[in-house]
Amino acid sequence: MTGQVRGVQLARLLGQWHALPGRRRSPDYAALAGAVRGLLADGRLPLGVRLPAERELAEALRISRTTVTAAYRQLRETGHLASRRGAGSWTMLPGNHRVASTGLWTPLDDREMIDLGVAALAAPPQLLAAARAAAEDLPRYLGGAGYHPTGIIELREAVADGYTARGLPTSADQIMVTSGTQHALDLVLRLALAPGGSVLVESPTYPNALAALAGRRARITTHGLAADAGWESDLLLGSLRQTRPKLAYLIPEFQNPTGHLMPASLRERVVAAAHAVGTDLVIDESFVDLPLDGTELPPPTATFDRHSRVVSIGGMSKPYWGGLRIGWVRASAPQVQRLAAVRVGVDMASPVLDQLVAVHLLADAPAIVADRRTQLAAQRDALLGALAHRLPDWRITVPRGGVTLWAELDGPVSSALARAAEDVGVRLAPGPRFGLDGTLERFLRLPFTLPAADLVEAVGRIAAVRYDLDRTGRQRWREPAVIA
Ligand SMILES: Cc1ncc(COP(=O)(O)O)c(C=O)c1O
CATH class of the missing domain: 3.40.640.10 (Type I PLP-dependent aspartate aminotransferase-like (Major domain))
Structure with missing residues (x-):
């Protein structure tokens, strides 16, 4: 066990759980269980954490205790919760699902590949003189x-x-x-x-x-x-x-x-x-x-x-x-x-x-860093523009600095998308690489360190495979590459 989440804390994390999409058809307990599964999948609620007692959560959410009892039961049945009498209930994932967050290192030998796995810029022109x-x-x-x-x-x-x-x-x-x-x-x-x-x-x-x-x-x-x-x-x-x-x-x-x-x-x-x-x-x-x-x-x-x-x-x-x-x-x-x-x-x-x-x-530094910021802002905007155009269902918070954005996808497809993208010459770092437990499948890190034209081209290819993904099924996974 790694800690405990209190009723008010979980209630805050759950937010508008009763108004989630598809809610109208499902009873309260199923909606609550679904919301908890969503928090686990997104890494917002850690694995191995103890959930509040049923009564405490019911009070925090202002719902009946039977609803929480039924939700916890469903979470146990789906493999998202382990309980021991007198000791409480801990979060888990079905089948001890784990994805290694650190891949093997393989050199990027394919020069045609657009590498979005590495979030770093090419050297500035001032480097040679230095x-x-x-x-x-x-x-x-x-x-x-x-x-x-x-x-x-x-x-x-x-x-x-x-x-x-x-x-x-x-x-x-x-x-x-x-x-x-x-x-x-x-x-x-x-x-x-x-x-x-x-x-x-x-x-x-x-x-x-x-x-x-x-x-x-x-x-x-x-x-x-x-x-x-x-x-x-x-x-x-x-x-x-x-x-x-x-x-x-x-x-x-x-x-x-x-x-x-x-x-x-x-x-x-x-x-x-x-x-x-x-x-x-x-x-x-x-x-x-x-x-x-x-x-x-x-x-x-x-x-x-x-x-x-x-x-x-x-x-x-x-x-x-x-x-x-x-x-x-x-x-x-x-x-x-x-x-x-x-x-x-x-x-x-x-x-x-x-x-x-x-x-x-x-x-x-002042001159070099100013150039880098200008370059990064332009590349970020090109990436945002391409995403808005080609993948409008993805939710993106515009980063006010750094070199990466964290896209929320239209489904838990990040690893599958990375596998499919590899076949069309785009290397991606899927969401689970940034967590511990194989969660974060609804997210993808996209760096804006490559030239704008490469970013736009990459988004076009990603969009093409995204819409094919559901039809083509699982792709063969190549060796994971270096992420930086
Ligand atoms: C947060 C963070 N820390 C450390 C590093 C590694 O940096 P360095 O190349 O200086 O070892 C990176 C590189 O991507 C990074 O993003």
Whole structure:
């Protein structure tokens, strides 16, 4: 069991359950059971969570207890609930349905394939000049051994200045340079999470973070994000207080995959709640440089931290280039020293030349990042336009930043659609890849990192196979590819 949902919380999640489509023909208990199944399928209600007692839910919903009893009975019969006398009822999925959230890595060998599995831009034109300038700088380092476990000082200073400019005073000794944000997460987990430790993550979340957590055999609980509204403050804070995880991994800026931006008030409350229950927060700021439409950013989550509870991670991959493999951790200076000690058992240090390239790119940050935002906004709008035209039944919340949108499909077909799309040359990352339990089949992440013409072409192909899907039946699944 991973926690408990109270009657009022479930009532809030259920919302207008009695007015769901097809409702007129079904009795109350069946509608209630259907609504609970819907929440499970969308990952809004975690698996293994204890539902409220029948009387409590009946009171919260202002319906009769017999209706709740009948709904729970139906959920047991359909395999969505397990009950033990005196101990309560837990959510589950029929047949222990599980889909691996982390696929095997296979190289993208097909150049004709439009790859919507990877949410990252091609390198900016400024990269070559930065690489040449870095090569010119290299002699300054050649006299030493070249091992800098926390990173070269120039880059640590540049990254620290970036935080200070965002209103979070930071010194270079609070920064450790890593080989990408993913590496930063792995190192933080090695330091902060004993094998088997408990972690709270968003659902949906970034699949490779789940892979890193699997590497620590973490016991994971989820907070389900609403597709249209993001975090539900009371539920998130309630989960922290109830499960008291060792660590919580959150993506407050343009969350991958949903694109939501966490408001300042919730950041402050999450930090306070985490401190109260002894939870460390790992805040992934991968997309912080990419607000679109002039969206104002709330203060960094670590601004609300008074007790070194927040470790921020970020990197160059989203605004600049994934191929650079440069990321970082921002933490207290003693934590950085401890991370460096962990790192010597892993990879010693990041390449000096690549760090110098990063220094030159950061020196040109305002121009490069402004171009990226313009490019991303135009590509996002092309994608939205194509979706509205070709797949008008899909529901989409327009992301105000980042590089992805989270489409709510017209049925639980995400994996089937990904299989069918592969045959027409489009690689997709289906909804279940972003969760733990094989749920999220009604969702699909679509990045807008490819040129507009590719996005429009891809949507056309997806629309064609979507309408064929029901007739053609199951497709053969090729190996899952890398998702980033
Ligand atoms: C939320 C999030 N964290 C981490 C990463 C990995 O970033 P990096 O390439 O810097 O390792 C990504 C890349 O997609 C991401 O979306």
